[in-house]
Amino acid sequence: MSFADFGVRSFVPDSQVGEFASHLRQGKVMASRCRDCGHVAFPPRSGCTNCGSAAFEWIAIDEVGRLVTYTRVEYGPAGFEAELPYVLAIARFPLGVTVFGQLSRELAQTQPHVGMPVKLAARLLANNRASYHFVQP
DSSP: OOGGGSSSSOOOOOOOHHHHHHHHHTTOOEEEEETTTOOEESSOOSSOTTTOOOOEEEEEOOSOEEEEEEEEESSOOTTOGGGOSEEEEEEEOTTSOEEEEEEOHHHHTSOOOTTOEEEEEEEEOGGGOEEEEEEOO
């Protein structure tokens, strides 16, 4: 018995977070695309949420997306005190993914608005950590 035998539908138990972070350190924001059905997922998945396949490939999200919504955070959770205030947003990309993330400080200081164009950019943090945020195209 393994995790693949659990529940109504089998899921792949592996995570791709390590490789995802490696791509971010190289300056690339990546999604996963199922080789069997073509479904694109962000954050990347090891198993397809559409057909359950474990066959996937990495693809870059390097296109211009559009802001769907945003909110300014004045009181953040523990660990985010130095970031305050910041803007969280959701953007949709032509690749077919909807991404949740932070607006860059520069972009947050403009007048964010629904429909504005954004791109994803890798972001290096303290302690060799990596993340991403939305920037102006």
